[in-house]
Amino acid sequence: QVQLVESGGGLVQAGGSLRLSCAASGRTFSRYAMDWFRQAPGKEREFVAAISRSGGSTDYADSVKGRFTISRDNAKNTVYLQMNSLEPEDTAVYSCAAKITYNSGTYYYDGMDYWGKGTLVTVSS
Numbered sequence: 001q002v003q004l005v006e007s008g009g010g011l012v013q014a015g016g017s018l019r020l021s022c023a024a025s026g027r028t029f030s031r032y033a034m035d036w037f038r039q040a041p042g043k044e045r046e047f048v049a050a051i052s053r054s055g056g057s058t059d060y061a062d063s064v065k066g067r068f069t070i071s072r073d074n075a076k077n078t079v080y081l082q083m084n085s086l087e088p089e090d091t092a093v094y095s096c097a098a099k100i101t102y103n104s105g106t107y108y109y110d111g112m113d114y115w116g117k118g119t120l121v122t123v124s125s
Helices: none
Strands: 004-007 009-014 020-026 030-041 045-052 057-061 068-073 079-084 092-100 121-125
Touching: 004 092, 009 079, 020 092, 020 121, 030 068, 030 079, 030 121, 045 079, 057 068, 079 092
Parallel strands: 009 121
Antiparallel strands: 004 020, 020 079, 030 045, 030 092, 045 057, 068 079, 092 121
C-alpha cells in the first residue's frame, strides 16, 4: 500500500501561481503512475494531469494545458503540480492518485489504486 499526502494549497489571486506537492509513503513510489484530479464545489471530480512512472510521459486536461506542469522526483517519493496563471475556475480540492503499473512509460486517466485526501486551492478574482 501507499499513502498519499498533498500540500501546498491555499488562497491566491487570479493570475498567480501555486505549487502542489504529493508525498508518498513506502519504497515503491517509482512503480506508480501518478495523477492529479480536482473537484470543484458542486461538480464532479475531473482529471487534471498525469505522469508516467519514469516521468518521461505526461498529459493534461485541455483546461490546464500550457498553465499547469506535472513532475515527479522518485528519489523524494513526491509528485508536483506547478500551477501558473490561475483562474477562479481553478478553485477546487486537488487530490493526487497513484496507479501501480509495470509499464514505465504509460500514464492513466482513471482506475487509480490509491488517493490522497486533497488540498484546497482557492483563486480569487
